[in-house]
Amino acid sequence: MAKGEREKAGNDVPAGGFVQLLTPDGERIESATTADGTTYTVDFTDEEYRELYRDLVTVRRLDAEAVALQRQGELGIWASLLGQEAAQVGSGRALRSQDMAFPTYREHGVLYCRGIDPIMPFGLFRGVDQGGWDPNEFRFNTYTIVIGSQTLHATGYAMGITMDGKTGSADGEAVIAYFGDGATSQGEVNESFVWSGVFNAPIVFFCQNNQYAISEPLERQTRVPLYQRAAGYGFPGVRVDGNDVLASYAVTKAALDNARNGQGPTLIEAYTYRMGAHTSSDDPTRYRISSEVEAWKAKDPIARLKAFLAKQKVAGDDFFGEVDDTAGKLALDLRERVLAMPDPQPVAMFDNVYPNDSPELIKQRKAFEDYQASFEGSGH
Amino acid sequence: MAETINLGKALNHGLRRSLENDPKVVIMGEDVGKLGGVFRITDGLQKDFGENRVIDTPLAEAGIIGTAVGLAIRGYRPVCEIQFDGFVFPAYNQIVSQVAKMHYRSKGNVRLPIVIRIPFGGGIGAVEHHSESPEAYFSHTPGLKVVTCSNPADAYAMIQQAIASDDPIVFFEPKRRYWEKGEVDLDLPLDGAYPLHAARTARPGNDATLLAYGPMVKVALDAAAAAAEDGRDLEVIDLRSLSPIDYPVIFDSVKRTGRAIVVHEAPGNLGLGSEIAARITEECFYSLEAPVLRVTGYDIPYPAARAEEEYLPDLDRVLDAVDRSFGW
Numbered sequence: 001m002a003k004g005e006r007e008k009a010g011n012d013v014p015a016g017g018f019v020q021l022l023t024p025d026g027e028r029i030e031s032a033t034t035a036d037g038t039t040y041t042v043d044f045t046d047e048e049y050r051e052l053y054r055d056l057v058t059v060r061r062l063d064a065e066a067v068a069l070q071r072q073g074e075l076g077i078w079a080s081l082l083g084q085e086a087a088q089v090g091s092g093r094a095l096r097s098q099d100m101a102f103p104t105y106r107e108h109g110v111l112y113c114r115g116i117d118p119i120m121p122f123g124l125f126r127g128v129d130q131g132g133w134d135p136n137e138f139r140f141n142t143y144t145i146v147i148g149s150q151t152l153h154a155t156g157y158a159m160g161i162t163m164d165g166k167t168g169s170a171d172g173e174a175v176i177a178y179f180g181d182g183a184t185s186q187g188e189v190n191e192s193f194v195w196s197g198v199f200n201a202p203i204v205f206f207c208q209n210n211q212y213a214i215s216e217p218l219e220r221q222t223r224v225p226l227y228q229r230a231a232g233y234g235f236p237g238v239r240v241d242g243n244d245v246l247a248s249y250a251v252t253k254a255a256l257d258n259a260r261n262g263q264g265p266t267l268i269e270a271y272t273y274r275m276g277a278h279t280s281s282d283d284p285t286r287y288r289i290s291s292e293v294e295a296w297k298a299k300d301p302i303a304r305l306k307a308f309l310a311k312q313k314v315a316g317d318d319f320f321g322e323v324d325d326t327a328g329k330l331a332l333d334l335r336e337r338v339l340a341m342p343d344p345q346p347v348a349m350f351d352n353v354y355p356n357d358s359p360e361l362i363k364q365r366k367a368f369e370d371y372q373a374s375f376e377g378s379g380h
Numbered sequence: 381m382a383e384t385i386n387l388g389k390a391l392n393h394g395l396r397r398s399l400e401n402d403p404k405v406v407i408m409g410e411d412v413g414k415l416g417g418v419f420r421i422t423d424g425l426q427k428d429f430g431e432n433r434v435i436d437t438p439l440a441e442a443g444i445i446g447t448a449v450g451l452a453i454r455g456y457r458p459v460c461e462i463q464f465d466g467f468v469f470p471a472y473n474q475i476v477s478q479v480a481k482m483h484y485r486s487k488g489n490v491r492l493p494i495v496i497r498i499p500f501g502g503g504i505g506a507v508e509h510h511s512e513s514p515e516a517y518f519s520h521t522p523g524l525k526v527v528t529c530s531n532p533a534d535a536y537a538m539i540q541q542a543i544a545s546d547d548p549i550v551f552f553e554p555k556r557r558y559w560e561k562g563e564v565d566l567d568l569p570l571d572g573a574y575p576l577h578a579a580r581t582a583r584p585g586n587d588a589t590l591l592a593y594g595p596m597v598k599v600a601l602d603a604a605a606a607a608a609e610d611g612r613d614l615e616v617i618d619l620r621s622l623s624p625i626d627y628p629v630i631f632d633s634v635k636r637t638g639r640a641i642v643v644h645e646a647p648g649n650l651g652l653g654s655e656i657a658a659r660i661t662e663e664c665f666y667s668l669e670a671p672v673l674r675v676t677g678y679d680i681p682y683p684a685a686r687a688e689e690e691y692l693p694d695l696d697r698v699l700d701a702v703d704r705s706f707g708w
Contacts (some may be wrong), residue, residue, distance in 0.1 A: 102450075130481075134489035135453055142486050146477050152443060153478070156450020163406075163432050163456075188473070191443035198438060220704075249594055352488035355546035358577075362622040 012299065016225050018239040018271050021246040026307025031216075032247065034238055040250040046314045052245050054323050055089045056302045062118050062325035064107075065335055066125070070280040074338060077123045078104045083243070086301030087208050089113055090248025091270070093141040094256060097139070097178060100152035102177045105143040107210075110178065118330075122338050130343065148186035151177045151205065155192040157200035158259075167202045172260030175203045178251070182213025184229070185221045191365040193267070202259035204252060205267045208242060210274035215287040230267035242272030243301040251319060254308040273299075317372030340369050346372065390532035391421050392565055394539035399429050402457060405543055408435040408444055409461030409497075418463055419499060419558055434534040438597035441471035443654035445496065449478050452492040459543055466509025470638065472517070479548045480523030484650045495542045499555035500528075501595045501645050502692055505685040510684050513646035515594075518550045519623040526623040527576060528552035530597035532562035534620065537573040544570060552622075554595035571662055579626035581633070585615035588639035591630060591656060592618040596643045596693060603698035612702065622652060630656065631663045638669035639705045643693050670708035673701045 013020070017031045019040050032042035044052070063081050070078040081088060084106070095101060101110055105124075112118050113276025116138050123129040124143060131142040144150035154177035166173045183189050184207060196203050209226055211218050222229075229239025240251040248270055255266035273296040275282050309315040350365040385393070398405045407422055416423030426434035437444050441462060448458035462468045468475070475496065482490045502511030504584040519526045525547045529535040535553070574580060582597060583604050592600035597618045604614035615633050619625060634640045640660050642653035647699035657672035675693045685690050 030537065066664065087586070129487060130485040132487035133487070135487065137489075140488070141453070142482070144478075146473065149474065149478055151452040152446025153453065155443075156447030157454045158450070159447060160451045160456055164454075187470075188442050188446060191438070191440040191446070194438050194440065195447055196445050200521030308388070352484050352486075353482060353524065355488070355491050355493075358624045360606075360627070 004008055005111070010128035012295065014225070014239070014271055016239065018241045019247045020241040020244050021249050021250060022244045022304055024304050026304045028308055034355070036236065036378060038254070040124070040247065040254060042246045042250045048095070049206055049314050050319065051311060052089060052093065053302070053305050053315065055093065055113060055359055056305060057084045057272030058327045058330060059089060059112050060302060061331050062112070062334055063108060065331035067276070068282065069335060069338055075122070075280075076127045077279050077281055078125050079279045080276035081109050083273045083301070084208055084210055085109055085298065086240035086245035087248050087270040087272050090245040091176065091206050091252040094249050094352050096256070098173045099151070099256060100135075100141070100173070100175045101141050102141045102150040102157070102175065103143055104150065104178050104180065105145050105323055107178050111140060113197040114138060116140060118334055119337050123341065126338060126341055128341050146185035148189040151179055151183070151189045151192035152195070154203055155195045155201055156240050158196065158203040159199050160238070161202050162199065167260060168262035170257070170261065171204055172202065172262065174256045174259035175201075176206050176256065177203060178206050178208065179199075180213065181209040181211065181218050181221055181226060182216065183207075183209065194229070196265040197233040197235055200262070200264040203265045204255040204259055205265060206252065206362070207267065207269050209269050210272050212274055212278070214282060225269065227267055227269035235265045235267065237250055237267040237269065239269040239271055243299050245301060245305060303375055334374070381567050382563050383562050384561055384626060385532055386561045387529070387535045387554070388419060388421055390564050391537040391539050391553065392423055392425070393564070394536045395422060396425060396428075398459070398540050398543040399425065405457045405459060406433050406435060406451065407459045407461070408437050408448060410437060410439055412436060412461050417461060417520040419555065421497075421553070424603060434705060440506065441467055441549050442474050443493075444475035445471040445479060448494050449474065449482065449492060449621065452494050453490060453685075457493045457543060458617045459497065462496060462498045464510045465498055465512040465514055468498055468514060470496060475518070475550070480521050491546045492548045493543075493546045494548045495539075495552045498550065498552050498706070500552045501554055501556060502682060502688050503556035503595065505688070506566050507685070508682070511688065513677065515622050516646055516651050519652060522642060522647070524548055524550055524623060525577070525621070526550045526552065527621050528594040529620070530554060530557065530582075530594055530618050532560070532564045536538050536564045536566070537568060537570070538576055538620070540570055541576040545576065551585055552594055557595050557598065560598070574591055577621035577624060577626060579616060579619050579621065581629070582618040583614070583616040585613040587613045587637055587638070588615070588641065588642060588702060589630070589633040589637045590614055590616045590641050590698065592616065592643040593622060596645060597692060599698060600643055600655065603695050603702070606695060606699060607702055612706070614702065625656065627659060627670060630660065634660050634664045635667040638667050640672045641675060641698065641701045641705060642646050642672065642696045643675045643698055645677050647679045648674050649679045651676055670705045673705055675701045
């Protein structure tokens with residue numbers, strides 16, 4: 001479908017266009033070809049379409065449960081992914097088991113698509129630990145809170161893949177690094193672009209441009225569309241409709257395959273919108289108007305896939321109802337397990353500072369234990 | 381096979397042996413490959429181990445440390461060279477927020493066996509940012525260990541021990557001592573070497589304790605030799621490990637001598653000497669004949685090269701402090 005026709009369908013395409021395979025009103029576009037001649041499409045079975053829908057609904061429902069838990073005082077903070085489900089599910093489902101993901105603190109949807117128990121990051125947000133999982137077991141690094149730092153970790157890891165000889169074939173390994181529009185201003189992110197370029201690292205930079213870095217709009221971070229920056233580092237950049245799960249999948253899969261085949265990095269700008277607050281501590285009404293939020297609501301990632309499934313008779317109300325019910329049960333189960341999370345033993349704060357410990361720390365731990373024990377039986 | 385070599389060459393031999401012993405060890409930094417580093421510490425290593433083991437990196441210190449984190453998660457043991465002390469700060473974020481905390485964050489699941497080599501200290505007539513002593517910043521950071529060597533034999537053993545350790549280690553090299561020679565046993569087995577995080581008595585004595593590390597150990601030893609001519613028997617302790625500090629060795633000495641003087645190039649305000657003085661006061665209070673004194677750099681940015689001789693602690697300033705201690 002030509003660009004003009006898509007615009008006619010009430011489609012709000014950013015200047016310069018993006019890769020889109022499913023319009024906001026659920027029209028399937030057969031394929032999309034970018035200015036550099038790359039053509040993207042997907043070839044899903046009905047069942048695969050339905051499972052993508054289930055993923056989207058599930059990650060949104062779990063996210064809503066987390067927001068509620070935070071509001072009820074059960075989480076210290078929560079970074080909601082609302083509105084970014086398609087970017088996360090599309091890219092997350094494009095990953096293969098051997099690939100490695102480096103998330104920010106908002107990639108709950110990617111985590112879910114990696115087959116990881118969604119409770120895993122709740123220790124961090126509830127305040128019982130700082131994350132605490134094994135990146136190599138789950139092929140999913142710990143959440144990184146300092147903006148952009150993980151892009152360098154991802155780059156180093158990708159260099160290691162090359163050094164291990166695990167690129168250059170269809171079964172090679174690849175890395176995906178997640179970050180946001182704000183992070184693109186960080187020096188470390190730009191260093192990761194430089195390094196990945198000169199070492200031809202097997203990495204996909206997946207930027208979820210959700211239009212805001214807390215309160216600051218995209219215009220405060222860049223004068224050019226973010227995907228165009230890739231040219232300056234010598235690798236391809238592509239913008240995709242981040243609210244379109246099909247396009248997000250297609251673009252990410254192609255970029256990952258290029259990486260695993262030894263063709264180096266790609267920058268993907270997933271053009272999307274953060275429908276909620278930056279975190280539960282934020283108040284977006286102070287910096288954006290409701291009409292903008294409403295306009296993006298019309299481009300909702302789930303509504304468009306639902307419309308497509310219904311129109312194509314791939315799924316009906318029974319299926320949609322069952323997906324909602326199942327997601328609701330998962331959310332309830334998640335809630336119960338979050339509430340059952342034990343508080344950490346205070347003395348455990350001394351654990352895992354060093355692999356080889358430290359005599360000074362051993363002494364401090366002992367003094368702490370003695371101090372705590374001194375209150376036993378004293379009524380404190 | 382004992383050889384007389386300088387400290388820089390001892391580091392070079394130690395790095396070579398680490399590369400030979402473990403295929404996961406990689407060296408990375410600016411100009412470490414063909415050039416062999418601006419101080420030639422990595423001289424010849426890229427030629428013998430290849431560009432994948434000795435990596436000339438882009439000119440970006442945060443990138444060096446940040447990619448080392450990723451390589452370590454992948455199972456490598458990166459040895460990063462920061463070209464000069466004053467150039468470490470672009471990487472400070474990665475070192476303090478990532479290298480130091482990832483083991484803790486991951487509940488011990490991630491180990492980052494990264495060594496960050498930093499030539500430090502003054503005395504070489506350099507321009508700004510090339511003569512600093514930033515060890516306190518890193519010693520203050522839980523999750524990092526910090527060591528420094530003062531002589532070729534320690535340089536050879538300690539760099540290998542640091543690389544073999546699973547802890548992230550900032551390894552400070554006393555750049556003005558790179559050319560000081562000493563005897564090194566190149567066949568020394570690592571498990572027979574003096575422990576990495578142990579202080580060592582560099583000169584035994586009974587009348588006062590001089591505590592020094594890195595480039596200042598030589599100054600302290602010279603001062604002790606001069607004091608001996610005046611009949612004062614000074615003990616010199618080479619701290620070697622700055623985090624953790626090997627306090628039992630210090631306390632044993634000070635309880636015997638009753639006097640302690642800490643010497644370092646870094647500014648005195650909140651420097652390592654401050655912490656050491658506090659700890660000695662807590663542990664050796666009834667043994668002290670005088671307050672713990674410090675001989676340090678002044679609380680100013682490192683001065684221009686033609687003034688640095690007056691800034692750096694030297695034999696006379698150390699002896700002056702010894703006099704003050706005895707005069708208490």
